[in-house]
Each structure stands twice: as C-alpha cells, then as structure tokens.
Amino acid sequence: MKMTDKSKNPIFVKLGGSLITEKNAPYTINYRALTQIVKELKEAIERDPQLQLLLGHGGGSFPHPVADSFKTAEGFVHATSVRGFALCQNAASTLNRIVVDLMADYAIDAISIQPSACCVTTDGKIANFFTKPIEVAIAEGLVPVVFGDCVFDTVKGCSIVSTEQIFSYLSGALQPSRVLVVGLVDGVYTADPQKSENARFVPTIEVEQFGSVESYLGESYSVDVTGGMTTKVKELVEIAKRGIECEILSGASGNIKKALAGQKGIGTRIKPVATAEK
Amino acid sequence: MKMTDKSKNPIFVKLGGSLITEKNAPYTINYRALTQIVKELKEAIERDPQLQLLLGHGGGSFPHPVADSFKTAEGFVHATSVRGFALCQNAASTLNRIVVDLMADYAIDAISIQPSACCVTTDGKIANFFTKPIEVAIAEGLVPVVFGDCVFDTVKGCSIVSTEQIFSYLSGALQPSRVLVVGLVDGVYTADPQKSENARFVPTIEVEQFGSVESYLGESYSVDVTGGMTTKVKELVEIAKRGIECEILSGASGNIKKALAGQKGIGTRIKPVATAEK
Numbered sequence A, B: 001m002k003m004t005d006k007s008k009n010p011i012f013v014k015l016g017g018s019l020i021t022e023k024n025a026p027y028t029i030n031y032r033a034l035t036q037i038v039k040e041l042k043e044a045i046e047r048d049p050q051l052q053l054l055l056g057h058g059g060g061s062f063p064h065p066v067a068d069s070f071k072t073a074e075g076f077v078h079a080t081s082v083r084g085f086a087l088c089q090n091a092a093s094t095l096n097r098i099v100v101d102l103m104a105d106y107a108i109d110a111i112s113i114q115p116s117a118c119c120v121t122t123d124g125k126i127a128n129f130f131t132k133p134i135e136v137a138i139a140e141g142l143v144p145v146v147f148g149d150c151v152f153d154t155v156k157g158c159s160i161v162s163t164e165q166i167f168s169y170l171s172g173a174l175q176p177s178r179v180l181v182v183g184l185v186d187g188v189y190t191a192d193p194q195k196s197e198n199a200r201f202v203p204t205i206e207v208e209q210f211g212s213v214e215s216y217l218g219e220s221y222s223v224d225v226t227g228g229m230t231t232k233v234k235e236l237v238e239i240a241k242r243g244i245e246c247e248i249l250s251g252a253s254g255n256i257k258k259a260l261a262g263q264k265g266i267g268t269r270i271k272p273v274a275t276a277e278k
Helices: A031-047 A063-070 A081-105 A132-139 A163-174 A207-216 A229-240 A255-260 B031-047 B063-070 B081-105 B132-139 B163-174 B207-216 B229-240 B255-260
Strands: A011-015 A053-057 A110-112 A119-122 A125-129 A143-147 A149-153 A157-161 A178-183 A204-206 A245-250 A268-271 B011-015 B053-057 B110-112 B119-122 B125-129 B143-147 B149-153 B157-161 B178-183 B204-206 B245-250 B268-271
Touching (some): A011 A031, A011 A255, A031 A053, A031 A081, A031 A255, A053 A132, A053 A163, A063 A081, A063 A149, A081 A110, A081 A143, A081 A149, A081 A157, A081 B081, A081 B110, A110 B081, A119 A157, A119 B132, A125 A163, A132 A163, A132 B119, A132 B149, A143 A163, A149 B132, A163 A178, A163 A229, A178 A229, A178 A255, A204 A207, A229 A245, B011 B163, B011 B255, B031 B053, B031 B081, B031 B255, B053 B081, B053 B132, B053 B163, B063 B081, B063 B149, B081 B110, B081 B143, B081 B149, B081 B157, B119 B157, B125 B163, B132 B163, B143 B163, B163 B178, B163 B229, B178 B229, B178 B255, B229 B245, B229 B268
Parallel strands (some): A011 A053, A053 A143, A110 A143, A119 A149, A204 A268, B011 B053, B011 B178, B053 B143, B110 B143, B178 B245, B204 B268
Antiparallel strands (some): A119 A125, A149 A157, A245 A268, B119 B125, B149 B157, B245 B268
C-alpha cells in the first residue's frame, strides 16, 4: 500500500442535495448541474493529479421525502419506522449510485462509501465510524463519495447524518486543507435572499463571531431533515475551530474548478481564528 | 433499540452471481430468476414474520469481468489497479442496488451493506469488519444485503472478498441457525455434471470427511475470481465446524421457500460433526 502524500492534505467537497437534484420533484436528479460539476471535478484532477478529494453529497429529493414521511430522524418509534429506514437507505444509496456512476463515466476513480454501513450514532451524533476504507481510498488516489444517510443509533435505534456531520467527524483524522460546501445559493446571507430584499451577503464568518452570526442569519431558508443553513454553518464552525477554512459557495459554472485551483472568497468563507484577517 | 430475539437466530442466504445474473453477458441481470427468488423470500417472511435473514449475493457478470481484466484480487500492483478498483466497486454496488431495490418493491425491508465500506482484509483474509450496522439491522427486522466486493487490504492494497468469506466471518458473532448457498446447480457433485456423465451427486458432506471430499470434487467447474465450488465448500466447512449446518442448493422454483420453511436436504448438506447422521 502506498503511503499518504503528507505534503498535500485532502479537500472535502460537498455537493448540496438541492443542487444535484430537483428538490421539488421526488427521485429526480438535476442532470445538467450534476454533469457540469462532475466535469469540473475531472478538470481539477487533470490540472493537479496529486489532488486528494473526499466528496460528499446531500440527499435532496431522493431520501428527504421518505425521511420526512416516515420521521426517520426520530428513531425506531413508529409502526412503520423500520420500513421507512429501508426506503430511506435505498433512496440515498440510489442517488449515490447515480453520482458515482457518472463520476466513473468521466474517468474519475470514485467509490461509494455508505455511511449506514460504516457509521453509528448516539442520539444523533456520530459515535463510531469505521474510517479505514476512506483513509486508504484517499491515500491511493481514489475519491470516496459519502452522503447524507440514515444510520443506526444506539439511543433512538436510527437517525440521520448529514454530509456536514460526516465532514466534521472526519476532519479530525484526515485534516483537510479546505472544506467546500457547494449549493444553490452564493453563500450565507443575513436572511433568505429569495424572500427578503434586505438580505445582505456575508463574505466572511470568523469563528469567534459565531454567536452573533447565528442571530443575524434569521430563520433557516432551506429547512430539510438535516437542518437548514444555520445547522450547516454550525457544523462548519466546528471544523473551522480545528484550523480548517471552510467555504459555502454556489455550484454556478466554473466555481468548483476555481475553488479547487485555490481561489478563495467565491462564496462565504468560514475562517478559523488563526488565519482571520482583520 | 429492540433486543435481538435470542430464541431465533438468523438464517444466512447467499444468491449465487451465476443465478441472478447472465454470467456470459456482462452487466446483465437474470431478471426472471431474481424476481422469482425475491417473491419466495417475501413469502417466507410473510409465513414467519419473526424470520431473521442476512442476505448475500455474488457479483456474477457485473464485477467479475472488471475484476478479471484489472486483476483486482492481486492488489494495487498494476498501473491501472486504482481505476480497476473504482470500476469493480461500482459494478458490484450497481448490482446490489438492483437486488435491494427489487426487494424493497416487494415490501421486504432490505438495506444494502457495502463490504468495501465496512470491511478490510489482510492478504485476502477479513481482518477488520465493522459489524454493528448488520447486527442492529437484523435485530430490528431489517434484511441486510451484503455481496462479493473489492475491499482494501493491509498487505496488497486491495483484494476481493466473497459472500462465503463474509458469512464465515459473521457466523461467529451472529450464530446463524443455517446457511443456505443458492446457485445454478443442485448441489455438490463429484465432477462437473455438465461435462462428465460420471458425476455423482453428493447429498451430505460431513466436516471430518472434507479431506476426501476435496479430492473427489475434481476440478472446480465454475472458476471465478472468488474461487469455484471447491472454495465455496471449504468456506462452508469452516462455518459447519462452528456447529452450523450449511446447504448448497439450486434456486429452482420453490427451493428457497421450502428451505426457509425448514426443509433440509434439497441440495447438498454440509453438516457439523455434532449433528452428523450415521
């Protein structure tokens, strides 16, 4: 087995479920958006063959309607919870198959990693994670692809983990150089920019300011089972506290390629204290 | 979380890759066979709602042609080994998706468990296996579905694990009441029945006789990357040594349903010493 190239740490990239699926049409991918992103990922790898990536994606219109209907995040508490878990796991893995298959078609050496198969939570928080396959995959130049999934839980029976939670957990062992969270919107706003004319773009969030950031974010404008923007920012703040810069940006054409080439500030930077600019 | 019903132990059922796929047509399932089997599994669960199952399936014409071409079982030793691993993992997971999706359609609460995400080998033997999700799934009444897969290996970089290896490993912790290996042929013969008129059916293999069984099995008549019939029998003998009866039988209509209803001797029984009939 080859050793990890310690000179380069991986970049974590999350593709939002609302970006790669049609959020209002159950079980429907946004093929144009997904294809454009996969091409950009391939171009970034071609540009820098040493690039190490961990990819993640949300569930969007695949598992979310099922998880909502069956209240999967609440645990095995309803008569239909077990059925719901099975359907939710299938929907999440089906979307993952589409994503990874397309990556393989574009000659990216991607592999699926099902969180439900390697991760267990305790009351919704990741408690055990068999990370060896992910670590070896990245070291070997493969691109593991995780995703928001339903998982077993030692307290509730089952729960839901988001890609952000997975990234937060893995950032300890894998020490990513950056974390990119790519979605539909340009970054973080003070309110939902589609609903409020007064919404102001937030270019930078510094970790110690988070208390106030949370208050001026207003109500989450994309509520899903893994939480909306506020929850995402909270998870990324946890990562930034480890000294890792995160960025929330849109998947508009060229953004992922530019970000993977080193450009910062395309969206909202969530910066650790150590590198904060005054 | 509910506790496992200790009065009933799970039954492990493997569906052979040659049974559920068209072995001579790459990436092609045998839809008729697979549908018939899924219906029988559903009928068995309807008959006995307490039935606990762990399902497994071979790769057949999905990952095997890729694994052969890229010599995936040899490890990360060739220039294209990483690419081959990615393609092999994709092919195996794609077949698994088809199997589990069909089970979900027939109202079986099945979930995928990717061995590549939760299992690591050392020189081809399973060394680490994060079994918690499988254990909880079975206890909750879900049907986890594992499969022959490429996995990471601490010596060679990567390797291949068969469903039989997975069953053998899991039989320690999960103590199945029986292990059924369902394929194209009726059971074990002294030679390939499709090639030799002198092939005799072997109704029973007792563990202590294995030395001689191995010699009279003749050459394996279905060579694939996870080994042919001889390898399968060897793995099942390891399970039988733990006091667990195994049976190799064909997937002909009705067989799985009958076997899950308790019938024995449909194919070749591989019996532990303790229950051996004289």
